[in-house]
Amino acid sequence: MGADIAFWIFAVIAVIAALGVVAQRNLFRAALLLVLSFFAVAGIYGSLSADFMAVAQVLVYMGAISVLIIFGVMLTKDVQRGNSFNRAWPSALVVCAALMGLLVFVFIDTDWNTDMVQTGATIAEDKPTTSAIADAIFDKDAGFLLPLEIGAALILAAVIGAIALVKDK
Amino acid sequence: MLNLPGIGLMQGLGVVFKNMTRKRITEQYPEERLNVSRRTRAQELVWEPGRCTGCATCVKACPQGNIKIKTSVGENNKYVVDQFENDEGRCIFCGLCVESCPYEALFFGRSYERSKYKREELIADIDEMTAADKERSAYYRPDLYDELPEQTLLIYRKHKRIL
Amino acid sequence: MMTIPDVVTQAPLASWQLWDSALDSGWAIDNFWAHLALFAVGIIGFVLMVVMGFIWYERRLISVMQLRIGPNRAGPFGLLQPVADAIKVMLKEDIVPTVADKWVHFLAPIVVFVPVLLMFAVIPIHEGVGLIPDLNIGILFIVAVGSIETVAVFMAGYGSNNKYALVGAMRSVAQMVSYEMPMAFAVIAVVMVAGTLSMQGIVQAQSIPFALLLPMAFIFYFTCALAELQRTPFDLLEAESEIIAGYHIEYSGMKFATFYLGEYGGAIAQCAIITTLFLGGWKGPILPPVLWFMIKLFTMFGVIVWIRAAWPRVRIDQLMGFAWKYMLPLSLINLLVVAIEVIILDGDAIRWWLVPVNFAITIGLMTAWAGMFKIGGGSESA
Amino acid sequence: MEVELTHYLVLSGILFAIGLFGALTKQNVIGILMCIEIMLNAANIAVVAFSRYLVPDTVLLTGHGFALFVIVVAAAEAAVGLAIVITLYRNRATVDAEEMDSMKG
Numbered sequence: 001m002g003a004d005i006a007f008w009i010f011a012v013i014a015v016i017a018a019l020g021v022v023a024q025r026n027l028f029r030a031a032l033l034l035v036l037s038f039f040a041v042a043g044i045y046g047s048l049s050a051d052f053m054a055v056a057q058v059l060v061y062m063g064a065i066s067v068l069i070i071f072g073v074m075l076t077k078d079v080q081r082g083n084s085f086n087r088a089w090p091s092a093l094v095v096c097a098a099l100m101g102l103l104v105f106v107f108i109d110t111d112w113n114t115d116m117v118q119t120g121a122t123i124a125e126d127k128p129t130t131s132a133i134a135d136a137i138f139d140k141d142a143g144f145l146l147p148l149e150i151g152a153a154l155i156l157a158a159v160i161g162a163i164a165l166v167k168d169k
Numbered sequence: 170m171l172n173l174p175g176i177g178l179m180q181g182l183g184v185v186f187k188n189m190t191r192k193r194i195t196e197q198y199p200e201e202r203l204n205v206s207r208r209t210r211a212q213e214l215v216w217e218p219g220r221c222t223g224c225a226t227c228v229k230a231c232p233q234g235n236i237k238i239k240t241s242v243g244e245n246n247k248y249v250v251d252q253f254e255n256d257e258g259r260c261i262f263c264g265l266c267v268e269s270c271p272y273e274a275l276f277f278g279r280s281y282e283r284s285k286y287k288r289e290e291l292i293a294d295i296d297e298m299t300a301a302d303k304e305r306s307a308y309y310r311p312d313l314y315d316e317l318p319e320q321t322l323l324i325y326r327k328h329k330r331i332l
Numbered sequence: 333m334m335t336i337p338d339v340v341t342q343a344p345l346a347s348w349q350l351w352d353s354a355l356d357s358g359w360a361i362d363n364f365w366a367h368l369a370l371f372a373v374g375i376i377g378f379v380l381m382v383v384m385g386f387i388w389y390e391r392r393l394i395s396v397m398q399l400r401i402g403p404n405r406a407g408p409f410g411l412l413q414p415v416a417d418a419i420k421v422m423l424k425e426d427i428v429p430t431v432a433d434k435w436v437h438f439l440a441p442i443v444v445f446v447p448v449l450l451m452f453a454v455i456p457i458h459e460g461v462g463l464i465p466d467l468n469i470g471i472l473f474i475v476a477v478g479s480i481e482t483v484a485v486f487m488a489g490y491g492s493n494n495k496y497a498l499v500g501a502m503r504s505v506a507q508m509v510s511y512e513m514p515m516a517f518a519v520i521a522v523v524m525v526a527g528t529l530s531m532q533g534i535v536q537a538q539s540i541p542f543a544l545l546l547p548m549a550f551i552f553y554f555t556c557a558l559a560e561l562q563r564t565p566f567d568l569l570e571a572e573s574e575i576i577a578g579y580h581i582e583y584s585g586m587k588f589a590t591f592y593l594g595e596y597g598g599a600i601a602q603c604a605i606i607t608t609l610f611l612g613g614w615k616g617p618i619l620p621p622v623l624w625f626m627i628k629l630f631t632m633f634g635v636i637v638w639i640r641a642a643w644p645r646v647r648i649d650q651l652m653g654f655a656w657k658y659m660l661p662l663s664l665i666n667l668l669v670v671a672i673e674v675i676i677l678d679g680d681a682i683r684w685w686l687v688p689v690n691f692a693i694t695i696g697l698m699t700a701w702a703g704m705f706k707i708g709g710g711s712e713s714a
Numbered sequence: 715m716e717v718e719l720t721h722y723l724v725l726s727g728i729l730f731a732i733g734l735f736g737a738l739t740k741q742n743v744i745g746i747l748m749c750i751e752i753m754l755n756a757a758n759i760a761v762v763a764f765s766r767y768l769v770p771d772t773v774l775l776t777g778h779g780f781a782l783f784v785i786v787v788a789a790a791e792a793a794v795g796l797a798i799v800i801t802l803y804r805n806r807a808t809v810d811a812e813e814m815d816s817m818k819g
Contacts, residue, residue, distance in 0.1 A: 014725065015729065018752050021749065021752060022732055027744060028433070028436070032436065032483070034752070035483055038751075041759060048766045056476075058476040060789055063480065063512070064509075064792075065751060069748060069796065071505075072799055074486075084742075085741065086740070096731045096734050099734065100728060107724050107727055129775055130472075136778070151787070155789065157790075158790035158791075158793045158794045161793075162793045162797035182642045185397045185638060188399055195401045
């Protein structure tokens with residue numbers, strides 16, 4: 001009940017903010033709306049009882065990625081005018097509307113088979129997910145240790161690459 | 170002393186911490202008042218009519234031309250001072266009048282609360298300069314020095330000789 | 333001590349799940365809403381009161397250290413001075429630059445202040461006393477919420493449409509982002525030893541205050557807290573000759589007051605976090621727990637003020653160099669050391685004999701690293 | 715109305731389409747990056763929702779792990795993408811995607 005209300009509120013905020021990101025001409029305001037959208041998505045994670053994901057979303061997206069993006073906006077000075085659409089927007093609009101219709105249709109029409117699982121009566125239990133995620137990732141047999149290491153290497157490569165790209169000659 | 174990193178910073182903290190045990194130097198002005206220097210050159214002149222002969226040396230000495238004196242001849246062929254004025258609004262407190270007085274009839278005062286609303290009010294006449302509550306500064310009058318109250322020290326005793 | 337409904341103390345995931353369980357169980361609804369309203373109002377009142385207390389405390393303490401007296405006119409011992417300041421600032425004209433981005437300019441002070449209030453939701457003043465003191469991701473929540481403030485700084489800098497505000501905002505954000513990382517590593521060290529992310533759990537785990545057990549994490553967290561709060565020696569924003577007042581140049585009246593409130597509220601929050609993570613929270617002998625919490629809070633702020641009275645400001649290159657070259661590698665090494673200790677001791681690293689060991693390691697590492705650390709051609713060390 | 719998996723998926727689809735539209739039509743490269751972040755978020759919502767409703771046993775949080783990896787990749791992507799944008803801006807003084815066409819055949 002509470003989670004449902006939260007879902008509706010955050011879903012509406014997320015969609016409106018995402019539309020704002022696309023429609024807003026002022027790039028800085030678009031970035032702020034993007035932050036709002038990230039926040040709403042964090043709320044959605046909360047309503048999915050994914051507490052760790054919600055916090056990770058706030059930490060990484062709102063704290064790091066949005067700051068990076070705003071830095072990018074500031075360093076490239078086309079803030080006021082530079083977020084217009086290109087010539088292909090009508091066709092893109094048609095394609096995206098069609099895709100959205102298709103996605104929504106598929107999502108609604110598919111039988112997700114949730115009932116069968118729900119009869120196992122496991123869904124109502126809301127437990128803290130943090131240690132469970134740690135178990136899922138670091139488990140020796142079924143875990144994601146290799147992807148984790150690859151992710152770490154990816155981040156390192158990204159950091160070095162970013163420094164190498166932007167460094168003054 | 171060990172040359173550890175941050176030792177200087179810790180010493181800085183120590184110095185500031187020691188300050189907490191010291192006496193505060195702030196004075197709360199309207200309630201508490203500082204004693205000015207015993208040799209202060211303050212905002213007013215004190216005139217002793219008994220010693221003044223009306224020679225007007227002070228008038229000649231004043232670089233601003235603030236001092237105005239009018240005399241008439243009285244008995245024994247001596248000058249009687251009829252009018253003696255100092256325009257404190259234009260006074261630069263150079264002290265030349267006090268220094269030049271051959272009869273030691275002029276003194277600096279010790280008052281420092283003499284602000285007025287209008288410039289005209291700053292002209293001190295005979296009554297004001299001879300008022301009974303005037304305190305004389307020991308500026309150029311070393312014999313007054315020991316009678317005056319000591320100056321309130323804002324810094325510590327070991328620096329007293331500087332004052 | 334007030335009684336806390338059961339529903340609150342049993343590790344809720346998020347507040348709306350709290351609502352759910354409260355709604356399902358039926359009887360708990362009054363209790364829950366009462367709890368929510370009580371602590372929401374309580375937190376705001378607490379923050380406002382302690383902000384006033386901190387302003388007075390800082391001004392009096394720093395004047396004692398500078399051989400002055402400080403505010404002593406309004407009320408007994410000048411206690412009403414913050415009230416007088418607040419009234420003054422509320423009566424000021426609210427000036428908005430004509431070229432400013434009005435909405436962003438308007439929202440920035442609010443976005444500064446809200447995360448500060450949110451942080452207090454998970455800080456336990458006493459066992460179980462708080463909005464959600466036993467949130468199972470408590471300290472992560474605080475770190476995450478604290479990172480929102482960078483966005484607010486950007487909003488203030490951009491919304492003012494003033495180049496000094498913008499440059500100041502860029503500098504502040506660079507500073508805050510740089511120092512967030514060693515801060516997070518210090519927090520991770522605490523979490524590894526305590527074995528929980530919940531603020532209440534961390535306090536309960538501290539049979540030894542972690543400031544003694546993890547001295548390096550404590551020092552680094554404290555330094556980073558100073559940098560996040562932009563207080564001396566990292567208060568580059570107040571370097572008037574360089575960037576005037578940083579991102580809040582164009583703010584006046586109530587909006588400036590909100591920034592000020594956010595600044596001091598952040599100071600309270602960081603002091604409360606340090607108290608909780610490193611100083612054993614509400615724990616203490618004889619005196620009641622809430623009083624212990626307040627004593628530790630004010631002591632920490634006293635240290636911040638003490639540093640403000642004593643230390644000079646660092647240069648911007650020293651600031652960044654210190655974060656990236658000194659604190660980041662050292663905090664990683666510290667993390668490694670703590671991890672090894674936790675593994676060797678089989679998960680229970682809260683032992684008294686570790687205190688001298690860790691102090692020795694800290695002093696050794698910091699000295700060794702300071703020898704390697706040079707900035708700007710000089711020999712400036714930590 | 716009881717919120718179920720479908721609601722989350724529909725939200726995810728809508729967000730994805732919005733992001734895709736922006737990514738296709740924006741002229742400013744940073745705008746495109748923002749829209750890509752929206753798309754990644756949309757995918758994350760779907761993954762976490764699946765994890766909750768299709769594999770509801772909280773021990774098996776594969777979807778959460780997956781979403782975490784998406785966040786990791788998004789962070790790396792944002793860092794490198796913005797570095798590239800800034801380098802291009804330095805060399806060409808523009809952030810217009812249509813003018814960055816030196817690879818055009």
